[in-house]
Amino acid sequence: MTVTEDTNEMSAQRPTSWRDRHRQRASGRRGKYGVDGGSITLFVYGGALSALAVTLFRQSRRGHGVRALLAGSAALAVVGSAVSYFYSTGPGKRSIWTEVLDELSLGGDEDVLDVGCGRGAVLMLAAQRIPRGRAVGVDVWRRIDQSGNSLAATERNAVLEGVDDRVDVYDGDARELPFRGGSFDLVMSNLTLHNIRDADERKEALDEVVRVLRPGGRLRIVDLHAEGYVGPLQDAGCVDIEVRRLDWRTWCGMPGHHLVLVEARTPHTEDDAR
Numbered sequence: 123m124t125v126t127e128d129t130n131e132m133s134a135q136r137p138t139s140w141r142d143r144h145r146q147r148a149s150g151r152r153g154k155y156g157v158d159g160g161s162i163t164l165f166v167y168g169g170a171l172s173a174l175a176v177t178l179f180r181q182s183r184r185g186h187g188v189r190a191l192l193a194g195s196a197a198l199a200v201v202g203s204a205v206s207y208f209y210s211t212g213p214g215k216r217s218i219w220t221e222v223l224d225e226l227s228l229g230g231d232e233d234v235l236d237v238g239c240g241r242g243a244v245l246m247l248a249a250q251r252i253p254r255g256r257a258v259g260v261d262v263w264r265r266i267d268q269s270g271n272s273l274a275a276t277e278r279n280a281v282l283e284g285v286d287d288r289v290d291v292y293d294g295d296a297r298e299l300p301f302r303g304g305s306f307d308l309v310m311s312n313l314t315l316h317n318i319r320d321a322d323e324r325k326e327a328l329d330e331v332v333r334v335l336r337p338g339g340r341l342r343i344v345d346l347h348a349e350g351y352v353g354p355l356q357d358a359g360c361v362d363i364e365v366r367r368l369d370w371r372t373w374c375g376m377p378g379h380h381l382v383l384v385e386a387r388t389p390h391t392e393d394d395a396r
């Protein structure tokens with residue numbers, strides 16, 4: 123009998139959902155969003171830097187000044203590239219999307235979808251702007267694309283950011299979104315669709331993104347070579363399509379390399395579509 127009572131008491135205190143479980147651990151912490159490109163990026167930068175440091179050490183001990191200078195310069199270039207890479211996939215990404223979302227002037231009650239949300243860096247920024255809306259994330263959770271990528275990690279971040287009351291996360295592929303047509307006011311996607319290598323399948327994903335938008339719904343995609351999405355979006359019926367080359371915040375370790383933002387919307391009416 124005592125055991126039963128204890129068990130009941132414990133189950134009353136035991137967190138009943140992922141929200142309760144994470145909330146208990148949260149206590150003021152902010153979300154953790156991993157590294158785009160997965161842990162392999164850390165190994166590549168770490169490996170290159172270690173090899174160059176060893177070369178630099180050996181050459182300078184042997185008195186080979188020019189070779190040591192070359193190795194030192196290469197090591198500096200690797201450090202610079204790593205700093206740019208980690209900036210772009212962390213603070214740079216959040217800075218770009220803060221601007222994109224601010225420009226949208228959201229009313230606060232929208233339904234927003236993030237396709238390929240990963241651990242939710244962009245999803246949480248949107249959720250913070252829609253206290254009366256819903257922020258939905260969908261992903262296939264590839265760890266090669268983002269370190270520590272998982273549905274549970276994203277749910278945890280929603281709690282840590284204090285937006286779990288309006289965030290829902292689902293398993294799902296961009297090529298076959300698990301939502302009814304016309305469900306969202308805004309669909310966003312960051313660095314996701316280029317992972318679909320086949321052009322026809324990428325077009326399927328763009329068709330899906332447009333399908334789930336309401337009439338007059340807005341679309342914002344940031345990606346590599348996203349200018350190539352304009353044709354498929356026109357074919358899918360989008361209007362007001364604009365392409366913007368983003369600035370140095372999207373260098374991702376390669377000065378001069380830029381990501382592209384595509385903006386579009388679905389027509390309100392048939393007349394609007396013409």
Ligand SMILES: C[S@@+](CC[C@H](N)C(=O)[O-])C[C@H]1O[C@@H](n2cnc3c(N)ncnc32)[C@H](O)[C@@H]1O
Pocket residue numbers: 155158159215237238239240241242243244260261262263264265267268271294295296297311312313314315317318
């Ligand atoms: C570089 S990460 C970016 C994640 C997130 N958008 C962000 O900016 O933090 C790319 C994401 O795309 C997801 N992804 C790749 N192929 C996908 C597909 N076919 N459908 C849905 N998500 C996909 C990966 O699992 C990963 O989470």
